[in-house]
Amino acid sequence: MSGQSAPQGTEGTDTGTDAVPGPGPRSVAAHQAAVAELLRHWFEAHPPAAETVPVAEAAGRVLAADVHAPGNLPPFTNSQMDGYAVRSADLAMPAGESAGESAAAGPGGPAAGSAAGIRLATAAHIPAGSAPPPLQPGTAAPVMTGAMLPEGADAVVPIEACDPDHFLPAGTAGSVQLPAGIPPGRFVRRAGSDIAAGALALSGGTVLGTLQLGLLAGLGLDRVAVRPRTRVLLLTTGDEVREPGQPLGPGQIHDANTTLLRSSLEAAGARVLRSRILADSPAEFLERLRADIAADAPDLVLTSGGISKGAYEVVRQALAAAEVRFLSVAMQPGGPQGIGTVDGVPFLGFPGNPVSSLVSFEMFLRPALAAVTGTPRPRVQVQARLTEPLQSPPGKHQIRRGRYCPDGTVVPVGGPGSHLMHALASSNALILVPVGTEKLPEGAEVTVLLVD
Numbered sequence: 427m428s429g430q431s432a433p434q435g436t437e438g439t440d441t442g443t444d445a446v447p448g449p450g451p452r453s454v455a456a457h458q459a460a461v462a463e464l465l466r467h468w469f470e471a472h473p474p475a476a477e478t479v480p481v482a483e484a485a486g487r488v489l490a491a492d493v494h495a496p497g498n499l500p501p502f503t504n505s506q507m508d509g510y511a512v513r514s515a516d517l518a519m520p521a522g523e524s525a526g527e528s529a530a531a532g533p534g535g536p537a538a539g540s541a542a543g544i545r546l547a548t549a550a551h552i553p554a555g556s557a558p559p560p561l562q563p564g565t566a567a568p569v570m571t572g573a574m575l576p577e578g579a580d581a582v583v584p585i586e587a588c589d590p591d592h593f594l595p596a597g598t599a600g601s602v603q604l605p606a607g608i609p610p611g612r613f614v615r616r617a618g619s620d621i622a623a624g625a626l627a628l629s630g631g632t633v634l635g636t637l638q639l640g641l642l643a644g645l646g647l648d649r650v651a652v653r654p655r656t657r658v659l660l661l662t663t664g665d666e667v668r669e670p671g672q673p674l675g676p677g678q679i680h681d682a683n684t685t686l687l688r689s690s691l692e693a694a695g696a697r698v699l700r701s702r703i704l705a706d707s708p709a710e711f712l713e714r715l716r717a718d719i720a721a722d723a724p725d726l727v728l729t730s731g732g733i734s735k736g737a738y739e740v741v742r743q744a745l746a747a748a749e750v751r752f753l754s755v756a757m758q759p760g761g762p763q764g765i766g767t768v769d770g771v772p773f774l775g776f777p778g779n780p781v782s783s784l785v786s787f788e789m790f791l792r793p794a795l796a797a798v799t800g801t802p803r804p805r806v807q808v809q810a811r812l813t814e815p816l817q818s819p820p821g822k823h824q825i826r827r828g829r830y831c832p833d834g835t836v837v838p839v840g841g842p843g844s845h846l847m848h849a850l851a852s853s854n855a856l857i858l859v860p861v862g863t864e865k866l867p868e869g870a871e872v873t874v875l876l877v878d
């Protein structure tokens with residue numbers, strides 16, 4: 427092979443040569459470290475460059491750098507209510523007057539009133555989107571929610587608190603009775619009070635979800651610099667595997683792994699450049715793989731199937747001479763694993779059983795992507811109480827599927843079989859039963875990985 431060999435760890439590797447007994451399966455932790463190291467090694471040699479994408483297409487992407495507010499938010503001081511923009515000094519409680527007394531003021535005349543209210547002349551309407559003239563002392567301007575406050579106004583009185591409690595038609599001269607004692611700032615949204623121009627809006631490394639994208643758009647940004655996605659060539663193998671939508675012949679099955687792994691990769695911030703189903707011909711597999719690597723320049727080749735002990739293990743046979751090691755990890759499902767490089771590009775071979783593939787992704791690839799590529803989507807781990815007893819095979823880190831409930835319990839779903847896709851689809855958690863634990867009673871506390 428032309429490429430560099432990547433670190434693969436040393437503990438418990440099975441070389442794949444069945445005649446030479448290996449030192450036993452590799453631990454889950456050792457394989458996790460080896461997968462992370464494989465990717466770290468690659469990205470150190472191939473540092474990814476940030477890319478700029480439209481904010482409208484940036485959902486799920488990771489910010490490449492801090493974003494500072496290019497301007498104030500709100501951009502101008504505006505009203506929080508439909509009501510009257512006022513100078514609060516005009517509505518100060520009149521000295522020496524008591525509640526219940528009232529006084530009238532003609533339009534444009536001096537403000538007058540009592541604790542019950544003060545009458546001010548009305549100015550022109552201020553609709554949202556307009557630039558109002560300064561507010562004259564002793565007047566109140568009908569202002570709409572979101573409209574700019576006129577210079578001189580420092581408070582808003584909601585229309586419900588006024589008499590009359592509705593706006594006069596635009597252009598009508600008149601007056602309005604307003605409550606006295608309105609403090610400055612009431613129902614006013616100051617320019618920059620959400621975020622001031624130049625302040626840190628979002629930190630580099632933030633995953634852009636709905637809430638963050640809303641802020642970027644509100645700040646007027648239409649493009650944003652994001653970290654690149656890990657580029658993956660995704661292959662599945664087997665003469666029996668057919669595209670969904672195609673009829674099945676005898677002994678054939680539909681390809682579930684491509685969808686499971688593509689969706690997992692994309693949810694973890696990676697991008698599938700190309701996916702293929704390849705037949706059980708090692709020569710054809712190798713030729714296709716090398717052509718795809720040359721054409722696509724992926725960061726990672728991920729395969730499923732063809733790595734165990736059968737007579738038609740296409741991936742294992744095709745890559746026998748490559749810098750790839752096929753080994754056994756003390757995990758069930760997901761025991762058989764392939765790891766190494768092909769033409770210098772990181773390679774991972776997952777087992778063909780769909781649950782094994784998915785569990786391999788969650789246990790090995792997702793944490794490595796999170797740790798190495800700056801796409802922080804690690805799963806949340808919580809403790810939960812089993813609703814029924816569980817058994818686990820000796821010497822294996824068993825991973826069962828389960829339904830985690832808000833009361834802190836987890837219900838095992840289906841059995842341990844790695845072909846059980848229906849049970850997988852009804853679960854939202856992986857139950858981790860570490861090596862050394864072979865029996866767990868009902869109520870036992872277990873660690874679960876929330877996967878939904």
Ligand SMILES: Nc1nc2c(c(=O)[nH]1)N[C@H]1C(S)=C(S)[C@@H](COP(=O)(O)OP(=O)(O)OC[C@H]3O[C@@H](n4cnc5c(N)ncnc54)[C@H](O)[C@@H]3O)O[C@H]1N2
Pocket residue numbers: 662663664666667679680681682683684730731732733734735736739759760761762776777778779780782844
């Ligand atoms: N003698 C032994 N046999 C097996 C061992 C073993 O240690 N000794 N390990 C078993 C375990 S555990 C697993 S897991 C599988 C892994 O086998 P492979 O990775 O070689 O996968 P395949 O044999 O190609 O397929 C296994 C299974 O998965 C189905 N499959 C494959 N691709 C897809 C796909 N894209 N979508 C849906 N299903 C797929 C395939 O038809 C097989 O049923 O080996 C055990 N055997």
Ligand code: MOO
Pocket residue numbers: 757758759760761762777779782843844
């Ligand atoms: O290890 Mo296999 O993945 O049990 O089904």
